[in-house]
Amino acid sequence: MNERRKIFGNLLIGLLVIGLGGCAAVYCARAYGVNPWYFAGKQMIWLAIGTLLFLLIAHTPFAKLKKAAFPAMIIFLIVLILTAxxxxxxxxxxxxxxxxxxKIRIQPSELAKPVYLLSLCLLVTQEKWSEWKRFAAAFCLTAAFCILILIQPDFGTATVYAAALPFLLFCAGFRTRYILSVLFGWIPPTVLFVLLHPYALRRINAFLSPADDQLGAAWHINQFRITMANGGWFGADGNNVTWANAYLPYSHSDSVFATLIEASGLIGGTLVLLGFCVMIILFRKAALDTREKDARLVIFCAGLMLITQAFLHIGVNVTIIPPTGLPLPFFSYGGSNLAGVMLLLGTACSAYRSGSSESQIDSKTVKEDKEDNDRSEEPCQDRPQCG
Structure with missing residues (x-):
């Protein structure tokens, strides 16, 4: 129990430190003519709200979360239909x-991530169902969420949702043909989305030839590169992130990683990357320490969704993939994004506490049984009454 409390306390402190680092990043990304505390102050309020949500979900028994998953999923699907x-x-x-x-706006697709993930994990671990039935149910659930998000249209968030399914199938031991069918099945809706939304095609063309339309579709890509180059190794002089504040679109949200590099340089950007890599290791370790299959899958895939979103954001900012609007977990401005991340981490923490507590109870039982056996094998002369 003490060890679990120590791990939980360290996790909470780490989240608060990262969250405050995100508030600092939002502060650096201030636009000219805007109070620098306007966005940073709001982000700190959302950090406090997100921390409370994390504590609430993390201390909720995992069994109760599983019971609430499917009703919550239906509610969020209805909300996403209305939102679309x-x-x-x-x-x-x-x-x-x-x-x-x-004046508060919320983004349901961000808040729905933990509910979607938990429902998905419960579907693929239904032992009474055949493999095909479990796959079909998980595929239909993913398709429902992705279609509703694509209608908005939000291709980046839909990609994060879709990426969870093949990874989850792999971790759950599904056969290769099911995993490949999901990977190849994502191609037709992607092509259809590009054809139905001309701006997506313009972004792809600008990504392939950024010199052709520098003042139009390629503006964002070119500003990414100039902003990061301005940061150098250790950041702009005096933390003067002039380019990000003046020319980089959405410097406090979808472009915050480029802003971070201008403010802290290549060294700072590398530290952020290393932080997410460490997060991968911690999620993997926590999942492997968990005995329950559904809890283990929740932890694995919660980490995957966060890391997928982080590296898609970073990939866009360093211009190795075409632009798409995605916030960087913990660092980008946005209450729904931060609250969704905290809810997702709280769900993973509840799953970890459930699995680890069970293993600790088992080890305690084994220890007590061993002590009882040792007492029964004591020599006869050590007992006050003996034959």
Whole structure:
């Protein structure tokens, strides 16, 4: 118990440190003419809310989370349907819901990630179902979420959702043909999405030939490169992130990694990368220490969703993949993104506490049985009454 509390305490401290680092990144990404604390202050409020959500979910028994998964999944699917057709538009994407009588907007696709992941893991671990039935159920669930998110349209978030399925099938021991069918099955909707949305095709062309339309579709790509080059090895002089603040679009959200490199240089960007790599190792270790199959899959895939989103964001910012709007976990401005990350981590933590507590109970039982056996084998002369 003490060891689990120590691990949990260290995790909470680590999350708060990373979260405050994200607030600092948002502060550095201030735009000219805007109070630098405008976005950073809001991010700190959302960090506090996210921390409370993390504590709430992490201390909820995993069995209760599993019971609530499917009802919550249905609710989120209904909300995503309403969002896709009646949501508030931001940057030509109807992915937000405006809370009545407030200025607060929430993004359901970010908050739904832990519910989607938990439901998916429960479907693929249904022992009474055949492999084909489990695959079909998981595929239909993923398709439902991805289609509703693509309608918004939000290709980046849909990719994060879709990436969880083949990895989950692999970890759950499904045959190769099911995994390949998912990987190749993602190609037709991707092509269809590009054909139906001309801006996506323009982004791909700009990525392939950034010199052809420098003031149009390729503007963002070129500003990424200039911003990072301005950072050098150790960051701009006096933390003066001039280029990110003046020319880089969405420097506090979808372009925050490039802003970080201008502020802290290549060294700072490398440390962020190493931090996410360490996160991969920690998620893997936690999953392997967990005995329950569904809990182990939740931990594995929670890590995968976070890391997939992080490396897609970084890949866009360093211009090795075409631009798509994705926030960087912990660092990008956005309350829904930060709350969704904390909920996802809380779910993984609840799964870990469930699996590890069971293993500790088993080890304690084994130890007590061993002590009882040792007492029964004591020499006869050591007993006060003996034959």
């Amino acid at each position: 057709f009646f949501g508030t538009k931001v940057n030509n994407m109807s992915g937000w819901i405006q809370i009545p009588f407030t």
